[in-house]
Amino acid sequence: MLLMAFQHVMVMYAGAVAIPLVLGAALGLSKSDIAFLINADLFACGIVTIIQALGIGPVGIRMPVMMGVTFTAIGPMIAIGSDPAAGLSGIFGATIAAGLFGLAISPLVGKLLRFFPPVVTGTEIVAVGLSLMSVAAAWSAGGFGNESFGDPLYLAIACAVLICILLIVRYTSGFVSNISVLVGLVFGFSVSAFAGLVSLEGIQDAPAFGFIMPFHFGLPTFHLWPIAAMCIVMLVTFVESTGMFIALGEIVEKPVDERTLTRGFRADAVGTVVGGVFNTFPYTSYAQNIGLVGITGVRSPWVCAMAGVILIVLGLFPKVAYFVASIPPCVLGGAGIVMFGMVTASGMKVLGRVDFSKAGNLYIVAISLAVGMLPVVSPQFFSKLPSALSPILESPILLTAIVATALNIFFNGVRKSEAAEVASESNEVSA
Secondary structure, three states: OHHHHHHHHHHHHHHHHHHHHHHHHHHOOOHHHHHHHHHHHHHHHHHHHHHHHHOEOOEOOOOOOOEEEOHHHHHHHHHHHHOOOOHHHHHHHHHHHHHHHHHHHHHHHHHHHHHOOHHHHHHHHHHHHHHHHHHHHHHHOOOOOOOOOOOHHHHHHHHHHHHHHHHHHHHOOHHHHHOHHHHHHHHHHHHHHHOOOOOOOOOOOOOOOOOOOOOOOOOOOOOHHHHHHHHHHHHHHHHHHHHHHHHHHHHOOOOOOHHHHHHHHHHHHHHHHHHHHOOOOOEEEOOHHHHHHHHHOOOOHHHHHHHHHHHHHHOOOHHHHHHHHOOOHHHHHHHHHHHHHHHHHHHHHHHOOOOOOOHHHHHHHHHHHHHHOHHHHOOOOOOOOOHHHHHHHOOHHHHHHHHHHHHHHHHHOOOOOHHHHHHHHHHHHHO
């Protein structure tokens, strides 16, 4: 059981540490702050994984589920953190508020899903991947603010990491294939160290053990638009979790009904509150876990609960986080191209099942992506509008979601049968 638990940790570890690395680089945080965010993320991951896998009263789906920070929240969090009026405290405040919002509406989510048919969810997931490619590109060229931005050495290392991941996926299978991104990061780190690009400065001063204190960066602050943005992320998280829960239920032969879904949604929401308290971010049930469950045949939630314990232990050792925070941006760039590209491909897979013989669906996808990409292709496009709106207007993901939902209602209306369709199609996103 211990070996299986380690496998689950390895499969989701790269995703778990990726969000703090992305956010830290985008907001210009120090290595010590990024290291702390990594420790806090692993620590909170472990707590909420145990809650989801084993359950506490009406909270937790009680299946082999691993929890991690949702990639959907990256864009809004960068926008919130970049706003001087909000910053990190605004991210944590919005995260806590979104978790409480999710806890309150979790019984009603089945009815709200009708607003998220495949044409909306597919378009939104495509927007997630496309918007993050600018981050992957910046990493590959050496990172934000690097004086040697675009150095051929950086590009070569990013390319080497990408090729390494592709070779692993092509010529291996099972567990090794599932951790291809993690192996690629290790390979890239080794190459970068040989090239003299790795600095372990500060690791010797980091304590061997450090408890994750709540509100390490100060008390959270609460602002209207950041909260609204993160509440939308919470709704999207529920949509994605629906497909993941249904797929997992089929694998472990445990049918998922509305009551079970609600317990899972509550755990996602509670996990998001826990994340805000412990200086980290919104949590969701990780889809990477499905493939490993299918391969290993693990059906016991205790395996994932044990994996949660391992994550908590890892989060208590700051030196490990400093080491991870020392990964050069160009290494992350090669992995980011794969991760963010796969997100885009998943969205296209969902859109492949949309009936495009209806002209309205074409307009939904076209206009939603066009509006959503405006802050990417022209960062100053909304600069003259009130700064309070920036968390929404500067987030391609939320812009796309809002426009796609509104256009879908305009062209297609709202049909009760769409809820079941969303649950089925969300499985494609989670796969």
